[in-house]
Amino acid sequence: MILLLQYTLIFASVLLLVALGGCFSEHSGVINIGLEGIMVMGALGGALMMKFLPESTPAIGMILLVVLAATLFGLVYSLLLAVAAINFKADQTLVGTAMNLLGTAAATVFVKAMNTAESVDNVSSTIQYINAKKAFLVNLGGFEFNWFMLLALLALVGSYVSLYKTRFGLRLMACGEHPQAADSVGINVYKMRYAGVLISGVLGGLGGIVYITAGVSEWKFENGVAGFGFLALAVMIFGQWKPTRIALAALLFGFCRALGNVYSGFDFLKALNLPAAMYNMLPYIISLVVLAFTSKKSRAPKAEGIPYDKGQR
C-alpha cells in the first residue's frame, strides 16, 4: 500500500512538472509536442551530473547541482523550439516531432560514445547512479520520501501564483489568447513566447531527471523516456490548461501508472489477471474519452500553434 502511494506520488510529480511546463508554453501560444525530447535531455544532464560528482558531495549540494544540470539542459534544448517556432514561424508540430526524435538519438549517441571511450567493450547506452541517487531519498518509516516531490509541489504553487497573480503570467496568457491585442497594448509577444517555451524547457528537463530516478538506479537512454512526455501532454489537456486541475490529473494518471508497477501486490487486482499494459494504457484511454466529451468547449489557448506575425491583422 505504501509502495503504491510512493509510486503514485513520484509519477505524479514527474507528470505535474512536465505538464506545467507544457502549460506555460501553450499559454504563451506555442504548442510543445517536444516535451518528450526535452525530458530526455534533462534526464541526460542530471544523470551526467550524478555520474561525475564525487560521492562525498553532501546531499544538499548533490540535489542542487543535479537539478541545475537537468534544468539547464532542458532550457538549452527548448531553445531549438523557441527559435524555430517564434523567429522562423515554423510548423510547431513538426519541430516538436523532430525534437523528440533528436533528443533520444542525441542522448544515445552521446552516452554510447562516452561509455565506449571509457572501455571499448561497453557499447550500452546506460548510465548508472546507484549511490548518487540516495541523496534524493529520505526514509520515513517505510515510505521513501523523494525531495523531488516537494519540488513538484513548489512548482505547482509557483506556477499558479505566477500565472494568475502576477503581471508576467497574465501577459503571458494574453499572448496565447490574442497576441495582436497583447501587442497593441505594448506587450512584446516574441519575448513572452520565448519565456513560455524556456520555462517549459526548465520544467520539462526537471521532469526528465525525476522520471529516471523514480524507482530505478540506472537508465538506458536508447529508450528515451518511454512516452512520459506524451502522457504529460495528456495530463495538461485533461487538466484543461489550469495548474490546479493539472495537479489532480497528474495524481490520477500517476496512480494508473503506479498500479501498473505494483498491481501484483494486491490480491484482488492480481485475481483480475490483467496484464500491466492495461494499466499503462488506462491514462491514454481516459484522456481520449474525456477529450471527446469536453473538446466542444475546450479551454485551450485560442492562438496556440499559430505563429505570430507582427504585420498580420
Next chain:
Amino acid sequence: MRREKTSLLRNDAFQTLLASLLCIVLGLLVGYIVLLLINPVGANAAIAAIVENFMTYSKSTAQLRYFGSTLVKTAPLLMCSLSVLFAYKVGLFNIGAAGQYVVGTGAALYCALGPKLPWFLCLLAAILAGAALGAISGVLKAYCNVNEVISCIMLNWISLYCVNMLLTNVKEETSPYTYTLASTNEGAILPSLGLGELFSKNQYVGLAIPLAIVTAILVWGLLEKTKLGYELKATGCNKFAAKYCGMRERKNLILTMAIAGGLAGMGAAMLFLSGFEQWQCTQSAVPAMGFNGIAAAFLGGLSPIGAIFSSYFIQHITNGGAYVDKTMYSSQISDLISAMIIYLCAFVFFCKIAMNRWLDRRDEKRKATGKGGDGK
C-alpha cells in the same frame, strides 16, 4: 496574355528541391560535426560509411543484396510518408502514422500467425486496421472537435499496448519475439515475383517495393487528378467554405484520416509480411517508422513522387549507420542525422518566403534601373 519568362529560381518545384538538398547537406554536416566531436580520427570514414551504405561492400553480389535490404525497409517508410503527406495536404497533421503502423503490424502478424491466413488477407487486415484507427481520429475531429494531433498521440500509445498484448498470443515461448513467418505460415509471406533473384537471392525483396511505388503514384493521381482529391483539399483549406459549397466536410475529414491510416497500416504489412523482422512484444516505445515517415514526407516537399526519393534517402542513411566503426561510434548517429533533417525541414517554408521576397526586390530594382532592359 503573354506569359512572362520567369527565372528558374521562381519555380516552386525547383525551390522545394533546392531546400530539400540544403536540408540534407546541413543534416549531414551536423552529423559530421558530432562525429568529429566524439572522435576526430574516424569521422571521415564514419560519415562515408553512412552515405555509402551497401556500397561499402566490394563484391557486387553483396552490394545488390544489401541494396535489396535497404529497399525492403524503404517500402514501409514510403507508405508512412504517403500517409503523412496525404493528411497534410488535407490540412491534418497525421502524427498518428506511427500508431496506424503499429495496428497494421498487429493485424497482419496476428492474421498470419494466429488463424494462418494467406498473405493478401493479412495485407487487407492491416489496411483495414490502420484505416479504422485513422477513422477514429477523424470522427473525433469531425464530431467532437478533438485536435487530431492530440488524439493521434493518445492512440499511438493505446495501439502499442494493445498490439503488444495481442501479439503475445503468437510469440515464441522463450523470447519476446513473434514466431517467424517462414516457420509458421509460409503462405503469409508476400510473393517475391522473382525480384529476390534479381537482388542476388535476397528472399525478403518482393511485391512490397513495386506496390509501394504504385501506391505513391495512385496517391498523386488521387490528390491531383480526381474530384475526390479536389474536395478533400478544399476541405483542408477551409472547411466552412467547403461546407458552403455543398461538400460534406465531416465525411471528408473522416475519409482522409481513414485513407491515411490505411496507407500506414499497409506499410506495416509490407515490412512484417516480408519476414524481414519479427515484432518484439515487450516493446516500450512506438516504433520510429511512423515518425520517420513525417521526415520523409517533408523532405520530399510533400509530393508523393518526391516522397519516393526522400524515403529511400532516409532509409539509405539509416541503414548506413550500421556500418560505422562500432568501437568509436554508435549506429544511432544516423537517427540523429535524420532527426536533424526533419528539424531543418521546418525552416523550409520560411526560407521560401524569404527567397521570394528577395527575388521580388531584385526584380523591382532591375525594373527601376534598367528600363527597356529585361521585363517591359
